[in-house]
Amino acid sequence: MGLDQLQQIEVKNCALIEEIITKDKGKKTAIDKVFIPHLESVVLELLPNLANFYSGTNNLECPSLKSIAIANCSQMGMFVFADLKENDHSEHTPPLFSEKVAFPSLEEMVLLHMDNLQLIWQSQKLHVESFHKLKVLRIESCEKLLTIVPSNTQGNLTFRYLERFTVNDCGSLKSLFPVSTAVSLLQLEHLWISFCGLEKIVSEEEVDRAPTFLFPKLAYIRLVNLQELKCFYPQLHTIEWPMLRNLGVYKCKKIKVYGSEFPSSRARDGERQPALFLLEKVMPNLEWLGLDAHDFALTFLHCNLSEIFGKIKMLFLGNFDDESVASVFDFLQKLNCLEKLSFIDNSCKKLFPYEQGHIWKQGFRGDTFLQNLQTLQVHRCHCLTILMPSGMSFKNLKTLEATICDGLDKVLTFEAAKALINLTTLTIRDCKLVTEIIANEGDREEEIVFGHLNVLELYCLSNLTFFCSANYSFKFPCLEQVIVYQCPRFNIFSRGVLSTPLLKKVQLIKGDNDQEHFWKKDLNSTIQQIFRNMVLFNSKR
Structure with missing residues (x-):
């Protein structure tokens, strides 16, 4: 087909294009596949009528393909066209990638704003070597997407080399992958899940015993606005993330995020599902922590384990009101190494616990508070009228930022500025x-x-x-x-x-x-x- 030397395909902003490689109409050929030996990259962007990458009946094999990026291709549902009349599976949703594609070297895949996408992979219909070398997987704004890896793959799709996984703004997504895929994520370093309809992260799959989900390299986790998330995995299990250094969880109210190893705490909680993160195991290694007011009130407000917070250098506080932000200062005084403090999306009128007339509350010393703090950031805190009051002394502060604070009138008092x-x-x-x-x-x-x-x-x-x-x-x-x-x-x-x-x-x-x-x-x-x-x-x- 004259594609022997092709290394890159990039097609953007073509309103009428419906396919990239088309079959030879009217020709009968003996070949059983389209072979593009040196293709390394595919980029398809802003192609509103694109239905398929290849519309022929043959298989597509790209042994050197390293990256695929598809964005704003609202009609695309299948990468290679599959005639559903050939078999009796018309009631099933066709996946983006079927057994017709062979991408044994693929390392990065990005899927953005694909309005017609419901499944990426399906059951056992995969080329035996495809997708196993993925290192980066990013999926955003695919509103109809139901899952990343379906639970009936029977272990045929594992991500042993996956390092970065991001999924954002996929409202129909109910789970990410089954047990067999989750336990293969031994190289995962970065996990970001936000604004999705997830009810669980790992879906049920027939297993012999309670699984242990070990993430030995996972250092960075963000879980944001997962309003329906109830559990990591609905059956008995354990989770370990020994290398976790950077953790932020916001607006995930249906799942128990933090818990304690102490039996009395577990009995008091009365939870059937274990907490995602055990304080005694996770906190001693954390350097970056993002908390919202809900989880702080449930776990951190009455936590006496001050020694486990010794490494935290950066703290982000979100969704705090006046009552909850006033209770956070006992916790802040335990963070002796804190260098960066950020307030995001808070409705409190004061960041620091002073009363009218700038008189400090009893027992609170503003001159010794957070003396190692170097950066203070305030973002989208619309009820604030002044950023820093008198009596507050951050002698080592180097960076002060306030952005999108619609109620802010003055930034600093005279004493705070001095x-x-x-x-x-x-x-x-x-x-x-x-x-x-x-x-x-x-x-x-x-x-x-x-x-x-x-x-x-x-x-x-x-x-x-x-x-x-x-x-x-x-x-x-x-x-x-x-x-x-x-x-x-x-x-x-x-x-x-x-x-x-x-x-x-x-x-x-x-x-x-x-x-x-x-x-x-x-x-x-x-x-x-x-x-x-x-x-x-x-x-x-």
Whole structure:
């Protein structure tokens, strides 16, 4: 067929194409397969009428094929056309890959936005060597997909080399794979499952004894918004993940995520299904932990095993309200090695437990709290009005970020700003109510020195008018990069004395190939001139 030298097939944005390789109509040939010996890569993208890769009746063999990526091919259901009239299986959904394809070297497969896809593989209908060398499997936005590997494959499809597995936004998905596939995942390192209709991860399969699911290399797990997930496997089993270092579970309320080895705890829980993660086994090795308020309240709120959290360096807290975030601080004080703290999608009005008038709650010392913290991030916390109150002292904090916090008005109090003596990067992005970064607390003459601040980034702040409207003096001895993007009301940096000896330009647009810089004498003059230019430009439109 003249395909002997073909190494790559890439077809994109072709609205009318229905197939990539078509059969020779009207010709009768003696060949039993289409053989493409050197093909290494197939990319099919934005082909709304594509039904098949190959429409002939012969087998397709690509012994060198390493990667397949199919995206936005809404009509594609079969890679190689199968005439369902040839056998009596018309009631069954045809899989994407049948016994007609032979891909013995395939290492990476990506399937995105395939609206017609229900099954990838089915029962025993597979070429004996195909797909066993997969290392990367990514499946997203396949709404009709029912499972990854069906439970009737009888062990014919195992993933002994799989390292990264991602499945996202597959609402009809009820399970991922059977026992025989799950126990083969000895090389798996990265697992991400999110926004799926999963009820269980491993489906039932006839086994001789209770299986042990061992994941000796799995270091990274994300389970996000799996509202129907009830168990890992519905029968008696054990799970081991000795190398787990990075764990985040959010909005999985029907499954018991964390538990304890202590018999009294198990008896008190009264759960038939074991917890996914036993604290005593998993926590001592974790460096990154993502918690939501539901799981924190169930397990961590009353946990006295402070010694098991000693390695956690990064903590992400999601879906906390005022009541639940106030209870998290006893836990935070156990994290002596914590370097990064992120709040995501929280509805709390305060991040830190102070009462009105910025008076700390009894027994809480803000000057010794999280002294190793280097990064504080706040994302989509719309009820916050100020990011950091007075009395909070993060002397080692280097990076402070707030993004998409619609209720945020001021970022820092005067006292909080003065305490950030080691801050190097300050980023405020998409906070539509922010009027100034440092709150104006009166007409007193004060000085704030950001001794190590090197980067200041202000993005999409539609109400930002000042960096600070008070008559404070500011010194930025290390500031070299200021980025201002879509801040239409930003007309003056500050009213007091301002020192930025290393700053020589303000960057107006941040992009790989599209950057505009401006400078006029000093930072205040530059901000004022940028504002005047913008007003003049808008008046001429």
